[in-house]
Amino acid sequence: MKLTTKGRYGIKAMIDLALQGSEEPVSLKSIAERQNLSENYLEQLFAVLKKSGLVKSVRGAQGGYLLAGNPADITIGSILRSLEGSLAPVDCVLEEDPVKCDKSDSCITKFVWEKIRDSVNSVVDSITLADLIAEYKKKNDAKDCTSNT
Numbered sequence: 001m002k003l004t005t006k007g008r009y010g011i012k013a014m015i016d017l018a019l020q021g022s023e024e025p026v027s028l029k030s031i032a033e034r035q036n037l038s039e040n041y042l043e044q045l046f047a048v049l050k051k052s053g054l055v056k057s058v059r060g061a062q063g064g065y066l067l068a069g070n071p072a073d074i075t076i077g078s079i080l081r082s083l084e085g086s087l088a089p090v091d092c093v094l095e096e097d098p099v100k101c102d103k104s105d106s107c108i109t110k111f112v113w114e115k116i117r118d119s120v121n122s123v124v125d126s127i128t129l130a131d132l133i134a135e136y137k138k139k140n141d142a143k144d145c146t147s148n149t
Helices: 005-019 028-035 039-051 076-084 109-125 129-147
Strands: 055-058 064-067
Touching: 005 028, 005 039, 005 064, 005 076, 005 129, 028 039, 028 064, 039 055, 039 076, 076 109
Parallel strands: none
Antiparallel strands: 055 064
């Protein structure tokens, strides 16, 4: 399985949004500048994230986006599935409407694809934005400690 820019950029943008705190709306322009991403592309991604209920938008001069929930309740899996769709490695093990082939009932490799799908889902569903914020702060605290010596 290989993620597209939708998933990779979406996660980067959501982490950025979470790091800004949820007090004031954050503009896509500011996220785009900090993350070196296209603002137009972020608009497309955030439309999907909003439709999925992961972010909410605020209109107006001071408008922008806010997380729709607590960072501890937003998993990387929910972000990825919102932007990428199913994380299944092949179509025959999709969670919804799996594609049936002629050998579906006797296919031994289907077992492998199910294990991969389940493992990937387990990992991405166990990591939240709050986990990544903590990891980010830990890494930056370590940099701060080493740069003062």
